[in-house]
Amino acid sequence: MHRLLSVLLAFVIACGAGCGGGTNCNNTCRSAGATQCSGPQVQTCTADANGCLAWSAAASCGAQRFCSAAANACVACAGTCSSPGSTHCSGAQVQTCSADANGCLSLSVPAACPPGQECLSGQNRCVGPSCSTPKVVAASAPVGPSSDPGTCLRPVGQSAFPADQVQHMGTRTVGDVVSFNVAAGTGSFSIVSQAMNASASDVTFIFGGQDITVPNSVVPVIVSQPDGTTFYDDNAAPPSDPATALAAYAGLTPSTGAFTAPNTTASLNAFDGGVPAGTWSFKVSDFAAECASFGPGSCRDGGSATSTYDISVLTVPARGRSSGTVDVSFYLVTNSITAASAVSNAGMLRMLSTLETIYGRAGVCLGTVTFYDVPAWARAKFATGVAGDRTGPCDELDQMSTLSIPSNTLNFFFVDDIRPSAASGIGTVVGIDGSIPGPSTFGGTVHSGAVVNASDLGHGTCGSSIDLSGCGSDVVAYITAHEGGHWMGLYHSTESFGSTFDPVADTGQCVCTQCAPVASQPKCAANHPSLSPGQLPTQVTVADCNKGGSCDGSQFLMFWLFDATSLGQFSAQQAQIVRANPVVH
Amino acid sequence: MLSILIAAFFAAAGTVRPEPPSASPEEAEVVTKDELSDDDVRDQVNAYLGSIDTPIRANQWKVLGPRAVPLLEQIVHSDQELPTRRAKAIEGLAALGSPNASTLFTEIAAREHEPVVVRFAAVRGLARVTPPRQAAAALKPILEGAKDSRVRALAAEQLAIRSRGKSCDLVRAQVERESEDSRAHYHRALGRCPKEK
Numbered sequence: 130m131h132r133l134l135s136v137l138l139a140f141v142i143a144c145g146a147g148c149g150g151g152t153n154c155n156n157t158c159r160s161a162g163a164t165q166c167s168g169p170q171v172q173t174c175t176a177d178a179n180g181c182l183a184w185s186a187a188a189s190c191g192a193q194r195f196c197s198a199a200a201n202a203c204v205a206c207a208g209t210c211s212s213p214g215s216t217h218c219s220g221a222q223v224q225t226c227s228a229d230a231n232g233c234l235s236l237s238v239p240a241a242c243p244p245g246q247e248c249l250s251g252q253n254r255c256v257g258p259s260c261s262t263p264k265v266v267a268a269s270a271p272v273g274p275s276s277d278p279g280t281c282l283r284p285v286g287q288s289a290f291p292a293d294q295v296q297h298m299g300t301r302t303v304g305d306v307v308s309f310n311v312a313a314g315t316g317s318f319s320i321v322s323q324a325m326n327a328s329a330s331d332v333t334f335i336f337g338g339q340d341i342t343v344p345n346s347v348v349p350v351i352v353s354q355p356d357g358t359t360f361y362d363d364n365a366a367p368p369s370d371p372a373t374a375l376a377a378y379a380g381l382t383p384s385t386g387a388f389t390a391p392n393t394t395a396s397l398n399a400f401d402g403g404v405p406a407g408t409w410s411f412k413v414s415d416f417a418a419e420c421a422s423f424g425p426g427s428c429r430d431g432g433s434a435t436s437t438y439d440i441s442v443l444t445v446p447a448r449g450r451s452s453g454t455v456d457v458s459f460y461l462v463t464n465s466i467t468a469a470s471a472v473s474n475a476g477m478l479r480m481l482s483t484l485e486t487i488y489g490r491a492g493v494c495l496g497t498v499t500f501y502d503v504p505a506w507a508r509a510k511f512a513t514g515v516a517g518d519r520t521g522p523c524d525e526l527d528q529m530s531t532l533s534i535p536s537n538t539l540n541f542f543f544v545d546d547i548r549p550s551a552a553s554g555i556g557t558v559v560g561i562d563g564s565i566p567g568p569s570t571f572g573g574t575v576h577s578g579a580v581v582n583a584s585d586l587g588h589g590t591c592g593s594s595i596d597l598s599g600c601g602s603d604v605v606a607y608i609t610a611h612e613g614g615h616w617m618g619l620y621h622s623t624e625s626f627g628s629t630f631d632p633v634a635d636t637g638q639c640v641c642t643q644c645a646p647v648a649s650q651p652k653c654a655a656n657h658p659s660l661s662p663g664q665l666p667t668q669v670t671v672a673d674c675n676k677g678g679s680c681d682g683s684q685f686l687m688f689w690l691f692d693a694t695s696l697g698q699f700s701a702q703q704a705q706i707v708r709a710n711p712v713v714h
Numbered sequence: 715m716l717s718i719l720i721a722a723f724f725a726a727a728g729t730v731r732p733e734p735p736s737a738s739p740e741e742a743e744v745v746t747k748d749e750l751s752d753d754d755v756r757d758q759v760n761a762y763l764g765s766i767d768t769p770i771r772a773n774q775w776k777v778l779g780p781r782a783v784p785l786l787e788q789i790v791h792s793d794q795e796l797p798t799r800r801a802k803a804i805e806g807l808a809a810l811g812s813p814n815a816s817t818l819f820t821e822i823a824a825r826e827h828e829p830v831v832v833r834f835a836a837v838r839g840l841a842r843v844t845p846p847r848q849a850a851a852a853l854k855p856i857l858e859g860a861k862d863s864r865v866r867a868l869a870a871e872q873l874a875i876r877s878r879g880k881s882c883d884l885v886r887a888q889v890e891r892e893s894e895d896s897r898a899h900y901h902r903a904l905g906r907c908p909k910e911k
Contacts, residue, residue, distance in 0.1 A: 509898035513834065513864055517769055545864075546831045549805070549838065554772040556805050557835075559798050561767055584831040585796040601796045611766050625768050646757075648749040664773055670761035690764040 154181035164203070166196035169231040171203050195231035206233030216255070218248035220684065220696050223255050249490055250684065251635075251701030259452065260485060260494030265478075267468035271502040272460070273532040277510065281523035282531045283384055285323045285439045286571035289537040290711060295570075298440035300325050303418035306410055309442040311355070313406040316447030317391060317709035320411060321568050322347040322438040324384040329522060332416040332431035340429050343416060344383035344521055347438055350414040352376065352388070355407025360390070364419065371632035375399065379620065380565035384522035385576045387568045392618045392706050393632035403447045413438055443570060443711050451704075452492040453713040457484075457613075458538040460501045462511045462529065463545050463583060468500035476587025476602045483595055483606035487686060487697045488613075491704035493713055503532055511544060515580055517558040518550035527575035530563055537570040539613050539712050540578035543605075547582050558582075560608040562615035569616075569712035579612035581605065598693035607686070607697055614687050617710040619703055621689045622682040626654040627669035630682075635700040637681025639674030639688075641667055671695060755781045763789070763802045770802070775809035783812040790818065801835035808839035815843045816852070823856050823865070833865050841872035849876035850884060857888050866892075867899035874906035882907035 158165075158174035161182060165172050170187035177183065190196055190203035197204045210217065210226035213234060217224045222239035229235060249256045288295045296309050311318060324347065333342045350363040361376040368374050372394040380386075388411075391400045421432030461468055471477045477500075485495045503511075511529045520526055533540045549557040563576035571577060585601030595603050620631040627641025641653035645667045652658040654666035671692045674683035682688055684696040687703065699707065707713065750758070759782050762770045775782065789795050789803040804822070807815050822828055822836035837856060844852040853876070856869040870885045885907055889900050 505895070506898065509895075513830065513868070514902070546834050550769060554809075556765075556770040556772070556802070556809075558765065558767045558769050582798055582831065584801075584829050585798050588796050588829070589794070599794070599796075604796055604798070608766055615767075646750065646754045648751070648754065664777060665771065668758075668761065668774075670757055671764065672757050672761075689768050690761055690766055692760055692764040695764075 154179065156182040158182045158184050164196075165201045166198050169195040171196040189232075193233065195233055206231070206235075208234045209236045210234050215253075216248075217253050218250045221247050221698075223248040247486065247490065250698050251490075251704055256489075260454075260489060263457075263481065263485065263495035264497045265472050265481065266497065266499050267472045268499055268501045271504045271507075272534050273503050273507055275504055277506040282528060283324055283522055283575055284531055284573050285325060286535060286568070286574045286577070288321070288441055288443060288570040289535055289572065290443055290570045294444050294446075294711075296442040296444070298442065300437050301413045301440050303414050303434055303436050303438070305413045307413060307440055307442075308408050308410045311404050311406050311409055311444060313403065314447050315404040315406065315444045316400070317389060317445045317711075318404060318409075319390075319443040319445075319566075319569065319711055320349050320352075320388040321441045321443065321571060322349065322386050322388075322413065323441075323568075323571070323574060324522070325437040325439050327384060327415060327436035327438060328417045328431065328433040329384070330417070330431045330433075331521075332420045333429035334416075334420060334423070335427050335429050342430075344381050345415050345417045345431065345433075345436075346380075346382045347384065347386040347415045348378055348382070349388050349411040350419070352411040353409060355405050355409060360409075361388075361411075363414065370634075371630065372634040374632055377620070377632040381520065382564045382576065383520075384527070385568055385571075385574045386564060387566050389566045389569075389618050389710060391709060392566070394634040394702055395632075397702055397705055404444075413440060441571075445709060445711050448708065451708075452494065453708045454494045454496040455488065455713050456496040456536070456538045457498045458501060458533065458536065458540045459498070460503055460529075460532060460540065460542045460578070462503050462508055462532075462542050464508060464512060465545065465583070465586070468502045471500040474587070479591055479600070479602035480586060480606045480609070483603045484610055486595065487606065487610040488707075490686075490697070491699040491707045493704075493707060496714075499538070501534075507532060511542070513544070513546040514548065515544055515561075516548040516550065517561060518555060520561070520563070522575045526561060526580060527563060529580065530575055530578045531573055533572045533577040535572040537712060537714070538572070539616060540567075540572070541609055541613070542578050542580045543583035543586075544580055545582070545584060547580065560612040562612045565615045565620060566618035566710060567616035567712075569710055579609075579616055581609050581612060595697070596693075597691060597695055607691055607695070610697065611686055611691075614703075614707070617707045617712060619687045619706060622685045622687045622700075623669060623674060623689065625668040625689045626666050627673075628654040628666075631687065633700060633702045633706070635702045636685050636687070637674075637677075637700075638679060639669045639682045640679045641669050644669055644673040644676070644680035646673075750778070752781060755779070756785060758782075759785045759806070762806065763799050765802070770805070772809035775806040778810070780810070780812075782806065783810055786810070787812070787814070787818070790822070797829035797831050801831045804832070804835035804839045808842045811843055816840065819843065820852065820855075823869075824859070826861050830862065830864060833860075833862070834868055837865060837868050837872055841876050844876065846876050846878065849873055850881045854884060857884065863892065863896035864899050867896070867903055870900060870903035871906060874903050879907055886910070 161176050163174040167187035171190050172184040172187050175185050193206040194203045215226045219239035224236035224239050298307050328345050331342050332345050333340050348363050352361040354360045375396045376390050391397045417433040420428035421434045515525045559582040562579040583605050585604045588601035589599045591600035622631050622636035623639040627639050630638045642655050649667040652667045671683040684698050686697040755778050786803040786806045819836040819840035853869045853873045860866045873881045885903050
């Protein structure tokens with residue numbers, strides 16, 4: 130009896146572990162098919178030939194699955210990446226895709242790149258500057274006339290490009306059709322027009338029932354490709370998505386202007402193998418000529434069909450590389466610093482270092498950096514005298530640009546103040562680019578430079594990383610880089626109203642109606658709000674535009690404003706456009 | 715060209731953009747954005763101070779209302795803030811017309827150690843918040859007392875503008891006292907005054 134009870138008890142105990150198998154089984158699990166975890170692997174309760182149950186050897190759960198202790202079963206990884214070792218940028222920091230203890234792939238916590246490197250969003254990896262230290266020099270003598278010319282200068286410059294890359298077409302009248310050759314292997318071209326005898330009067334169009342007055346900007350109209358198809362038509366309505374246009378020409382360029390392609394996503398894609406070789410053509414034109422051609426129904430004032438321009442076409446070989454060099458000139462229109470002291474000034478050198486870091490994100494190194502003094506009369510006239518809203522060829526901004534010397538450099542004029550608009554109620558700015566893009570390789574013209582308020586230089590404290598809240602030299606570098614970005618052909622990635630965007634598809638968009646504070650969205654421009662007199666539509670901010678999706682883009686240098694969190698990045702396509710500009714070699 | 719005309723309604727990129735045709739003078743009454751939260755106002759102030767090449771209009775500051783004033787005053791007073799940011803904050807305060815603005819701007823304009831961009835903003839701001847009849851009294855001490863000839867010249871220009879030429883005798887008298895080099899700064903001020911017969 131005791132033995133029977135013992136057997137029964139053993140059976141009960143065995144059943145407690147799993148009532149399967151024969152009476153001689155020493156089952157280690159209860160029911161076939163049950164699972165349990167062994168670390169990240171799984172064991173399955175299986176029956177042997179005798180029906181005895183036992184846990185199998187631990188086995189993998191399969192690709193991107195692991196055994197969850199909570200469920201005692203295999204579950205899918207909540208992975209955030211798919212390729213071990215791949216990297217992803219989170220701002221300027223990098224995340225690495227790696228397997229955790231369960232074998233699941235996920236992005237690591239953002240970490241700083243190795244010293245001297247930054248995470249490039251266009252490449253999703255840390256990239257170190259391969260640039261050599263720029264050569265920083267001071268010019269020995271001030272540039273420009275020794276006394277104020279006292280008249281409006283509109284010099285016609287000569288390109289500093291190698292002769293075999295310049296097709297000088299001479300003086301042409303608006304309406305003339307000009308042909309130029311593009312050789313195989315060309316990566317970009319620029320049509321540079323400089324006024325010889327052009328109407329300096331503003332032009333007033335009748336558009337949408339209103340009079341709109343604009344400077345008489347020069348623009349090539351109907352640019353045709355070798356196969357006869359239209360590459361650009363200045364009188365065609367731009368597409369709703371500007372990135373789909375083959376060319377964008379949206380700036381105001383009175384007197385002197387450059388039309389540089391490719392500068393849109395569509396043309397970058399179309400020219401991936403190089404600009405189509407053959408004979409291109411365009412019609413010389415300006416707004417005055419277009420206004421005259423429209424007739425009185427659309428042209429209120431300023432129409433003229435007699436202007437003449439000096440025309441040059443520059444061609445740049447397809448570089449097929451991801452880097453380039455730009456030489457930079459700083460014209461010190463300030464009483465704060467001289468060229469001789471700038472080369473060793475700590476604030477200036479910090480500014481240069483930050484500028485190189487920012488441009489390095491586009492694969493562009495600084496080559497030779499030259500500081501120039503200007504004569505005393507020019508400092509008195511321009512250091513605090515450039516008005517932000519006066520951009521005509523005879524206004525201070527453009528006249529100051531004529532001080533630049535003939536060279537193929539990115540020209541910046543550092544000033545002490547930029548005056549607010551003469552029209553009351555419109556505030557000041559801290560940077561202005563004369564035109565988008567600038568007439569690269571042509572120095573001394575009315576648009577041969579960008580102006581930057583350099584008042585913050587040397588102010589604040591600067592640490593080891595770029596600091597846009599406390600380091601004044603970094604702020605000056607950021608503004609300089611932004612205006613230089615315009616010079617090299619970049620537009621604001623998102624304009625202030627969050628309703629117009631650059632012609633580049635990979636810079637994100639920040640749509641006001643989706644990204645502005647909810648209370649402000651009814652007053653977004655796209656909603657055609659009813660506004661009080663003088664009130665403007667809602668404007669999008671950095672904080673509105675750093676969320677990804679349709680609220681993206683403030684991470685880029687060319688966003689319309691910056692704050693302490695700005696990252697100053699270039700998208701891959703922006704970097705392509707910059708590197709294709711003739712100023713980059 | 716069409717893109718330019720379309721952009722003229724809103725904003726062209728990069729360069730200082732054309733005036734939207736419907737914009738009215740700065741003095742137009744604007745409705746304060748009461749619906750904005752305090753955080754929204756703070757964000758907007760921060761945004762405007764970070765504008766690069768897009769000018770911020772007086773009405774844009776005004777719309778933020780009095781809640782923006784202490785935020786801007788804090789920035790103007792802080793020696794940790796960068797000069798251009800302080801100058802923009804002064805511009806905002808001038809637009810908002812805060813009660814303390816006149817006193818604050820007078821103090822800053824008189825400080826010789828301030829960066830010129832800050833002093834310039836203060837001089838312009840002082841001229842803006844001072845009624846035209848009191849412009850001479852407010853600006854004359856700067857015109858005659860500032861050690862930096864550029865600041866004196868700006869005071870002269872603002873005085874000529876605000877008084878609509880009625881204080882040009884003060885401007886001309888100051889020009890007479892200036893050295894040959896310093897007189898070069900006064901061409902804008904004199905340009906606001908009727909030519910002497």
